[in-house]
Amino acid sequence: MYQVIGSPRTRSMRVYWALEEMGLDYEINTTPPRTDEVRAHNPSGKVPCLIVDGEAIIDSVAIVQFLADKHSQLTFPAGTVKRAQQDSFTQFCCDEVDGSLWMAAKNSFIHPEDMRVPAIKPTAKYEFANAMTTLETRLGDNEFVMGDTFTVPDLLLGHCANWAVGAKFDLPDGKVGEYFKRVTARPAYQRAKEKTGY
């Protein structure tokens, strides 16, 4: 049985969603970040952490890709060109999409007040908008970023789309907007929200 540490209102939702996609059992532990319990697993105090047979895996992307590889779902096999292309979308999501949202969040409510630069928000929105333009080109007419197969980067991008709405970032209309609707309407995501009390 997997245990996930982290509230569903954090990147931990990515892990809950992935577990639901794969039909796996899990325990929910909503201990907040920066607590001793979390620091015992992750020195940075950040969530999510996944506990597997008493060992911790930290970082949402590492966790979701681990689950995908272990259970042979939501991923192309390691060592294939398709997998490299899939990982490239994952990296794009981390750098361009999560990166701009996280920059805004850190400077709104994460960093100590005297370390925040609230004026960075328009720059973060600009970076996010650029990422959406890139995504439109890379997605093309595909159902999912890797074609007709839902994979790890779709889940990560869907999570970021929901985060963007909460952070009052504009989501594009058109193909990317429809893609986000398609991804976030997945039953597994809805189940993860219900089970975790999101």
Ligand SMILES: N[C@@H](CCC(=O)N[C@@H](CS)C(=O)NCC(=O)O)C(=O)O
């Ligand atoms: N790259 C890490 C980032 C983890 C992270 O920043 N988590 C946030 C919640 S979404 C956190 O714990 N923040 C507390 C803090 O920054 O002190 C991941 O994807 O898991």
